[in-house]
Amino acid sequence: MDDLRDKYLTAIADAGDEAALEDLRVQAVGKKGEISLKMRELGKMTPEERQVMGPKLNALKDEINSALGARKQGLADAALDERLRTEWLDVTLPARPGRSGTIHPVSQVTEEVTAIFADMGFAVAEGPQVESDWHNFDALNIPGHHPARAEMDTFYMHRAEGDARPPHVLRTHTSPVQIRSMELQGAPLRVICPGRVYRADYDQTHTPMFHQIEGLAVDKDISMANLKWVLEEFVKAFFEVDGVDLRFRASHFPFTEPSAEVDIRCSWEGGTLKVGEGDDWLEILGSGMVHPKVLMAGNIDPAAWQGFAFGMGIDRIAMLKYGIPDLRAFFDSDLRWLRHYGFSALDVPTIRGGLSR
Ligand code: PHE
Numbered sequence: 001m002d003d004l005r006d007k008y009l010t011a012i013a014d015a016g017d018e019a020a021l022e023d024l025r026v027q028a029v030g031k032k033g034e035i036s037l038k039m040r041e042l043g044k045m046t047p048e049e050r051q052v053m054g055p056k057l058n059a060l061k062d063e064i065n066s067a068l069g070a071r072k073q074g075l076a077d078a079a080l081d082e083r084l085r086t087e088w089l090d091v092t093l094p095a096r097p098g099r100s101g102t103i104h105p106v107s108q109v110t111e112e113v114t115a116i117f118a119d120m121g122f123a124v125a126e127g128p129q130v131e132s133d134w135h136n137f138d139a140l141n142i143p144g145h146h147p148a149r150a151e152m153d154t155f156y157m158h159r160a161e162g163d164a165r166p167p168h169v170l171r172t173h174t175s176p177v178q179i180r181s182m183e184l185q186g187a188p189l190r191v192i193c194p195g196r197v198y199r200a201d202y203d204q205t206h207t208p209m210f211h212q213i214e215g216l217a218v219d220k221d222i223s224m225a226n227l228k229w230v231l232e233e234f235v236k237a238f239f240e241v242d243g244v245d246l247r248f249r250a251s252h253f254p255f256t257e258p259s260a261e262v263d264i265r266c267s268w269e270g271g272t273l274k275v276g277e278g279d280d281w282l283e284i285l286g287s288g289m290v291h292p293k294v295l296m297a298g299n300i301d302p303a304a305w306q307g308f309a310f311g312m313g314i315d316r317i318a319m320l321k322y323g324i325p326d327l328r329a330f331f332d333s334d335l336r337w338l339r340h341y342g343f344s345a346l347d348v349p350t351i352r353g354g355l356s357r
Contacts, residue, residue: 004034005060012067021072028064035061095345102342106211106330109318110194112349112356113213116237117192119351120230122215125184125191127177129198130157133166135176139297140255148254153200155208170198174214175255178290178309181216182298187305188219194314205327211314218290218300218307224258227287227308231262235284239264239321240355241276249283256288256309273320282320285312321356 008028015021028035039057042050103111114124127135142148155170177193185191193214202208217226228248235244245265253259262285267278275282287310292302300307315327322341324330329337349355 001056001060004028004038005063008064009067012064012071015071015075018072018075021068021075025068029061035064100345102338103345104330104338105318105322105324105341105343106314108343108349108356109314109321110211110213112238113234113314113317114192114194115349115351115355116234117215119237120190120233122190122192122217125177125181125193126195127171127174127180127193129171129196130168131171131176132168135179136169136171136173139179139294140175141291141293141297142254146254155198155200171195172199173197174212174311175309177214178216178255178294179298182218182295182300187300187307189307190217190219191215202328205316207315207327207331209331210327212311213314215310216290216307217309218295218305220305222289222306222308224260224289224308227289227310230308231285231287231310235264237351237355238317239275244276247281251286251288253286253288255291255294256286257291259286259288261286262310273323275320284317284320285310287311 008024011024012021015024025033027033030036035057039061042054042057045053118124136154137143137146137149152172154172157168157170159165159167174193174195174197177191177195181189181191181193191214193216194211195213196209197212198209199206200208215230217230228246232244232246235246236242247263247265248260249263251259251261261283263281263283264275265278266276266280266282267274268280269278273282287308290307290309295302295305295307315330318324318330319327324341343356347354
């Protein structure tokens with residue numbers, strides 16, 4: 001017994017890998033292993049002999065099994081240490097140029113627009129995508145019976161049966177962030193609010209989820225003239241041209257009075273869009289002076305403060321600036337499209353460093 005014990009414990013300690021350990025296990029305690037055969041001999045012994053030998057053999061078997069287990073764990077630990085020693089990588093190395101990802105045009109344009117407005121003193125504000133019916137509609141002077149509600153193709157959230165409260169909605173525009181910003185900060189106020197919005201619509205120029213960016217400025221003595229200047233500065237900076245003609249066209253939104261849609265001068269010569277020249281006009285945003293009822297909904301006194309607001313489609317101005325023909329491709333996650341239209345991750349748009357390069 002002592003010889004057997006020494007023989008196997010030494011061999012286990014010397015085993016160099018899992019396969020060698022498995023061989024030893026079969027040899028010692030496998031079905032036909034040396035120790036298993038010895039245990040079979042117990043049947044031929046006298047009861048007295050068996051009383052002594054039985055427990056001894058069992059103890060030996062346990063000892064060998066636990067030595068096998070311990071050695072196996074030791075080998076695994078050593079293997080892991082070896083991997084950790086050889087497979088390290090330097091996370092501070094720069095990305096390999098051919099293998100870095102690209103920034104999606106929506107992210108790029110959001111950064112560009114944000115940089116331009118930040119330069120004019122606007123802070124970024126955000127609101128929830130699942131929005132209360134009140135913030136998305138009522139507070140923006142769109143009461144329950146208003147036709148704009150029907151026109152917006154709203155996605156409604158589920159309410160438990162018997163719950164009479166109006167259901168939340170997937171926000172149909174970024175305008176509810178106007179209300180939230182006023183509630184949170186009061187006047188004076190200058191924010192831009194980029195984010196996702198949702199409408200049940202799908203074709204070459206509409207997807208059920210898209211992106212808008214909202215602007216809101218509330219202060220004393222604010223007028224349409226301020227709105228016009230800010231938008232002209234924005235369009236020049238965004239399209240990276242020296243001068244642009246903008247056309248303010250009278251329009252209607254429930255949350256602004258007066259309201260204007262803004263068109264930009266462009267040409268379609270040769271089938272490609274050029275901004276700033278030509279005889280065509282392209283609508284790029286909606287805007288106006290904040291309706292007094294909207295200021296009141298945001299707890300701001302319309303007798304003391306005025307404001308202007310505007311909203312535009314980020315995807316839409318990305319398509320215009322970068323000549324991307326189909327909106328739906330924005331959300332296909334096609335790697336070839338992303339490589340073609342994507343932007344370098346390291347070129348962060350700034351006013352002074354350049355927006356798009
Ligand atoms: N919320 C409007 C839309 O989604 C855009 C807009 C914003 C118009 C702010 C005027 C003022 O079409």
